[in-house]
Amino acid sequence: MTTTTTPTEERIHLAALRLFSRKGYAATGIRELADEAGLSPSSLYNHIGSKEDLLLRIMRDGYARLWSTAQSGLDGIEEPVARLARLVQVHVYVHATYRQECRVIDAEFGELVQGAREEILGRRDDYESLWARALVAGSENGSMLVPDQRVARLGLLTMCTGVAHWFRPEGPNDVFDVSLRHVDLVLSATNATRGRRRAVASGLPLLDRSWFDRALPDRPVFQATA
Amino acid sequence: MTTTTTPTEERIHLAALRLFSRKGYAATGIRELADEAGLSPSSLYNHIGSKEDLLLRIMRDGYARLWSTAQSGLDGIEEPVARLARLVQVHVYVHATYRQECRVIDAEFGELVQGAREEILGRRDDYESLWARALVAGSENGSMLVPDQRVARLGLLTMCTGVAHWFRPEGPNDVFDVSLRHVDLVLSATNATRGRRRAVASGLPLLDRSWFDRALPDRPVFQATA
DNA sequence: GTCTATACTCTGATAGAC
DNA sequence: GTCTATCAGAGTATAGAC
Numbered sequence: 062m063t064t065t066t067t068p069t070e071e072r073i074h075l076a077a078l079r080l081f082s083r084k085g086y087a088a089t090g091i092r093e094l095a096d097e098a099g100l101s102p103s104s105l106y107n108h109i110g111s112k113e114d115l116l117l118r119i120m121r122d123g124y125a126r127l128w129s130t131a132q133s134g135l136d137g138i139e140e141p142v143a144r145l146a147r148l149v150q151v152h153v154y155v156h157a158t159y160r161q162e163c164r165v166i167d168a169e170f171g172e173l174v175q176g177a178r179e180e181i182l183g184r185r186d187d188y189e190s191l192w193a194r195a196l197v198a199g200s201e202n203g204s205m206l207v208p209d210q211r212v213a214r215l216g217l218l219t220m221c222t223g224v225a226h227w228f229r230p231e232g233p234n235d236v237f238d239v240s241l242r243h244v245d246l247v248l249s250a251t252n253a254t255r256g257r258r259r260a261v262a263s264g265l266p267l268l269d270r271s272w273f274d275r276a277l278p279d280r281p282v283f284q285a286t287a
Numbered sequence: 288m289t290t291t292t293t294p295t296e297e298r299i300h301l302a303a304l305r306l307f308s309r310k311g312y313a314a315t316g317i318r319e320l321a322d323e324a325g326l327s328p329s330s331l332y333n334h335i336g337s338k339e340d341l342l343l344r345i346m347r348d349g350y351a352r353l354w355s356t357a358q359s360g361l362d363g364i365e366e367p368v369a370r371l372a373r374l375v376q377v378h379v380y381v382h383a384t385y386r387q388e389c390r391v392i393d394a395e396f397g398e399l400v401q402g403a404r405e406e407i408l409g410r411r412d413d414y415e416s417l418w419a420r421a422l423v424a425g426s427e428n429g430s431m432l433v434p435d436q437r438v439a440r441l442g443l444l445t446m447c448t449g450v451a452h453w454f455r456p457e458g459p460n461d462v463f464d465v466s467l468r469h470v471d472l473v474l475s476a477t478n479a480t481r482g483r484r485r486a487v488a489s490g491l492p493l494l495d496r497s498w499f500d501r502a503l504p505d506r507p508v509f510q511a512t513a
Numbered sequence: 514g515t516c517t518a519t520a521c522t523c524t525g526a527t528a529g530a531c
Numbered sequence: 532g533t534c535t536a537t538c539a540g541a542g543t544a545t546a547g548a549c
Contacts, residue, residue: 069532084313085313087314090523090525092525102526103526103534104532106525106526107532111525112525112526172311208468211459211460212460212465215449215453216446216449216469219445219449220442220445220446222449227445234435242434242439242442243442245434246438246442246476249477250473251475252475316541326515326516327516329515329516329544330514330516332544332545337544338544
């Protein structure tokens with residue numbers, strides 16, 4: 062997802078992901094970060110502009126991944142219920158797989174400086190409007206029943222984002238499984254129907270396991286325990 | 288909720304709530320906190336043991352409020368669907384009303400030191416088991432259809448907790464309204480039924496506006512803009 | 514209780530040799 | 532690219548006068 066990076070840049074990026082997600086951006090020192098990446102504090106600055114830049118990079122990468130995965134996942138699908146279901150799949154799958162990155166994005170938005178905040182806010186709004194459009198289209202053609210679009214969108218997005226906080230790969234559910242469970246939760250919550258029946262995950266044209274293996278080949282191997 | 292506090296303690300507490308929720312615990316300095324509370328840094332230490340203590344206090348108060356409000360809100364209600372609905376009402380109402388406090392609890396758990404973490408974790412588990420029991424009871428008597436208890440509980444709790452992050456009193460929905468919307472989202476998501484019909488908020492024995500006015504009289508007046 | 518002054522450590526970032 | 536040495540300021544917390 063990141064545009065060509067050197068091994069050292071990659072190491073720094075991964076170290077930042079570990080520390081920022083575990084201790085928080087503000088609580089992570091430059092010396093600590095350098096140590097985790099196996100460099101001296103000053104060498105760090107040959108690869109990053111500043112701590113702030115590093116955070117912005119992480120957030121940019123995260124939203125780029127989410128955006129491009131969602132776009133290709135929706136490709137060729139017109140039916141609002143199916144589009145919403147695939148958005149949920151992608152969102153949950155990405156949040157469970159890139160937990161550290163997604164938690165940093167979620168928690169440290171407030172640490173961004175002026176210009177950076179606007180940029181990331183724009184990316185977030187672009188992404189969330191995919192959800193908004195699916196909900197509007199589903200309500201308009203009668204395949205969903207959503208009394209309050211705004212509350213539903215915010216609530217359901219939050220639910221799916223939360224996966225990054227509680228999911229553990231060593232837990233009882235695997236990533237794909239959890240994404241399907243969330244599809245069903247969202248379809249029920251929006252009272253989604255297909256034909257005359259209530260829509261369920263098993264009857265929809267969803268993305269399968271191999272699709273995710275192809276779309277997200279560079280999955281992180283390890284993750285923080287905290 | 289807090290046990291008898293002096294005006295100065297109260298001012299420090301409120302200043303901490305504002306700053307911790309806006310900038311994060313780690314990013315908030317003692318000098319800044321003292322300034323916001325209208326004291327010198329050293330005077331601060333006549334009222335608090337340390338910055339860590341202050342955080343623990345905030346978390347303790349928050350869970351105590353959530354716990355006691357939920358307990359009295361459930362009083363006399365046996366039906367699992369109604370209990371779940373009331374838990375949602377209380378959770379959302381409290382998270383929308385005491386936004387700063389709830390955001391600090393949510394975001395800064397990792398900043399707690401050893402002993403404190405265990406204490407707060409215990410309080411959280413106690414509280415969440417109220418939700419777990421309602422879901423189990425509803426599934427067992429057939430009034431809810433929840434394929435995966437654990438995922439549903441975590442997902443729905445996260446959705447309701449998220450209200451503290453996006454809710455604004457000046458927005459289109461008022462607090463009570465948002466809580467009812469969430470009751471409907473949760474009832475739909477759990478496929479809750481009453482008799483032969485799907486359960487909806489309007490048909491259940493819920494808590495009304497005046498109940499919340501009585502149960503939570505000491506509402507905070509102002510809230511952070513960030 | 515309030516304050517000024519300060520201790521000591523750690524912060525992000527840079528200079529300059531190699 | 533790597534490093535050691537260092538800067539100026541901010542971190543939490545305390546001493547001690549009032």
